[in-house]
Amino acid sequence: MHRIFEALVTGLAQGAMIALVALGYTMVFGILKMINFAHSEVFMMAAYVGLFILTALGGAHSPWIAGIGGTVGAMIGAAALGMLIERVAYRPLRARGRGTRLSRITPLVTALATSVFLQNAAQLMFSAKFRPYPRLFEQTRPVIFIVAVVVMVLLNQLVKKTWFGKAMRALSSNEEAARLMGVRTSRVISMTFAVGSGLAAVGAVLYCLDQSQVYPTMGVVIGTRAFVAAVLGGIGNITGAMLGGLLLGVLGEFVKLTDYSGGVDVLVFLVLIGVLLVKPTGLLGSTAGEKV
Amino acid sequence: MIRTVHPIRPAVVAPAGSSLLEVSDIRVRYGGIQALKGVTLRVDSGEIVALIGANGAGKTTTLKSIARLLPLASGTIRYAGRDIASMSTEDLVDAGVALVPEGRAIFPNLTVRENLELGAYAHRNAIAIRETLEDVNELFPRLGERMNQEGGTLSGGEQQMLAIARALMARPTLLLLDEPSLGIAPKLVAHIFAAITAIAKAGVTILLVEQNTRIALATSMRAYVLRTGEIALQGPSRELATNAEIQAAYLGG
Numbered sequence: 001m002h003r004i005f006e007a008l009v010t011g012l013a014q015g016a017m018i019a020l021v022a023l024g025y026t027m028v029f030g031i032l033k034m035i036n037f038a039h040s041e042v043f044m045m046a047a048y049v050g051l052f053i054l055t056a057l058g059g060a061h062s063p064w065i066a067g068i069g070g071t072v073g074a075m076i077g078a079a080a081l082g083m084l085i086e087r088v089a090y091r092p093l094r095a096r097g098r099g100t101r102l103s104r105i106t107p108l109v110t111a112l113a114t115s116v117f118l119q120n121a122a123q124l125m126f127s128a129k130f131r132p133y134p135r136l137f138e139q140t141r142p143v144i145f146i147v148a149v150v151v152m153v154l155l156n157q158l159v160k161k162t163w164f165g166k167a168m169r170a171l172s173s174n175e176e177a178a179r180l181m182g183v184r185t186s187r188v189i190s191m192t193f194a195v196g197s198g199l200a201a202v203g204a205v206l207y208c209l210d211q212s213q214v215y216p217t218m219g220v221v222i223g224t225r226a227f228v229a230a231v232l233g234g235i236g237n238i239t240g241a242m243l244g245g246l247l248l249g250v251l252g253e254f255v256k257l258t259d260y261s262g263g264v265d266v267l268v269f270l271v272l273i274g275v276l277l278v279k280p281t282g283l284l285g286s287t288a289g290e291k292v
Numbered sequence: 293m294i295r296t297v298h299p300i301r302p303a304v305v306a307p308a309g310s311s312l313l314e315v316s317d318i319r320v321r322y323g324g325i326q327a328l329k330g331v332t333l334r335v336d337s338g339e340i341v342a343l344i345g346a347n348g349a350g351k352t353t354t355l356k357s358i359a360r361l362l363p364l365a366s367g368t369i370r371y372a373g374r375d376i377a378s379m380s381t382e383d384l385v386d387a388g389v390a391l392v393p394e395g396r397a398i399f400p401n402l403t404v405r406e407n408l409e410l411g412a413y414a415h416r417n418a419i420a421i422r423e424t425l426e427d428v429n430e431l432f433p434r435l436g437e438r439m440n441q442e443g444g445t446l447s448g449g450e451q452q453m454l455a456i457a458r459a460l461m462a463r464p465t466l467l468l469l470d471e472p473s474l475g476i477a478p479k480l481v482a483h484i485f486a487a488i489t490a491i492a493k494a495g496v497t498i499l500l501v502e503q504n505t506r507i508a509l510a511t512s513m514r515a516y517v518l519r520t521g522e523i524a525l526q527g528p529s530r531e532l533a534t535n536a537e538i539q540a541a542y543l544g545g
Contacts, residue, residue, distance in 0.1 A: 166402075166406060166409060166410055166413070167410070167413065169402055170399050170402065170410050174399060176361065176397065177397035177398070178410075179361075179381045179382055180359065180381060180385065180391050181385065181410045181411060181413040181414070182382050182385035182414035183382065183413055184382050185382075
């Protein structure tokens with residue numbers, strides 16, 4: 001019983017972290033209908049930025065200052081990187097490809113290319129070796145869970161209550177209609193990349209506090225899981241991404257209680273396939289039909 | 293009464309009767325075909341002008357071109373004395389032009405209230421939002437009862453009311469309406485056109501695209517008939533309503 005409870009707590013912490021990263025995929029998909037495959041690399045870069053700032057601020061000697069400073073610094077860095085990627089890799093294609101048949105495929109290819117580029121850039125800049133992350137707290141998991149939940153509550157407020165949030169949801173629902181309201185789409189897209197990347201940065205620092213290491217390919221593992229979480233919850237749906245992340249996290253920890261602990265990822269994909277077979281739009285995804 | 297004074301923008305200096313919108317000889321290619329072959333029309337301040345014609349005549353293309361959603365091949369569009377050919381849709385909204393698009397294009401997964409608030413995105417003025425919400429409530433009481441419902445749950449007629457109300461939230465000077473009667477129960481059509489008349493009375497100039505020729509001519513002061521991308525006829529609506537050619541082609545004899 002105690003083991004099950006512990007697995008639940010760990011799973012929720014893991015899941016909340018996955019959810020933070022999944023939100024970036026789902027928000028960008030919501031407004032651009034494309035998968036930003038470079039998102040996992042923003043996560044990785046944010047982990048490095050976090051590590052450097054955290055260490056500079058004294059690491060384990062001043063856990064609160066280092067933790068908060070590192071997280072905020074990583075968020076700023078990630079937001080800048082996310083906006084830069086959108087500006088350089090996606091926007092030019094969007095402007096040129098508007099209305100053409102391949103307008104959705106082309107940015108997907110540049111997204112993959114950006115991902116590969118950033119991974120290699122990280123290897124060049126930071127070398128391929130694993131770097132240890134300072135251990136800031138005795139009990140990391142409750143911290144992870146609480147921080148992740150607070151951040152998601154804040155995001156919910158941002159999306160529901162602010163003009164940016166309303167503009168983002170309008171844009172995701174109908175681009176032309178949003179423009180007819182006076183919404184500057186480029187600005188909202190930029191902001192969405194910034195917010196999504198910032199969330200990934202929080203996830204990255206939390207992930208590193210838990211796993212105690214960073215390396216240039218770390219984005220692949222968590223990125224895949226977060227992507228699956230986003231699709232599972234219904235891609236484009238923010239609550240869905242949170243739910244998908246938590247489900248995956250808890251599921252993963254429960255599997256570790258059994259003899260098949262190596263098969264977590266297999267199970268994750270089995271669940272994904274199962275859900276998509278029954279509900280192709282994901283758990284909370286919807287297909288809004290037109291009404292007469 | 294519908295309050296129409298914009299909270300930030302100075303009132304457009306176009307006294308009643310002077311021209312607010314001047315479209316001169318615009319040509320537009322759309323989907324590989326020449327959709328507009330030189331359309332010229334004028335809307336004076338305070339008027340309701342109708343643009344009628346058969347399916348595919350270029351009515352929606354004309355409105356979308358005015359709203360700067362489509363590039364012009366040639367010709368000019370002047371609004372309140374300014375050339376707007378190179379303006380963006382978003383800037384034009386700020387300048388006071390609101391389009392209620394064909395098919396309504398409300399945001400189905402946002403609540404009615406959120407849809408309306410987004411209509412005010414261009415000025416985001418809290419007082420103007422509160423006032424227009426009251427006005428809209430009076431104009432379309434059915435919307436007021438459904439403020440917290442998602443837009444997608446409304447009936448077609450209610451969605452059309454929402455789309456018009458959303459455009460009013462921007463406090464427009466010029467309102468472009470694309471087929472407000474499309475796919476709507478006849479009873480609601482009368483209600484919506486009564487609202488359009490009330491909006492015009494409040495001082496909003498209206499360019500109305502409509503397939504329902506009868507109601508369009510009854511509501512408007514002047515009208516243009518568009519045929520395969522060109523203006524075929526124009527004149528006071530009352531005269532056009534008795535025109536033999538129009539009666540045969542659009543009013544069913």
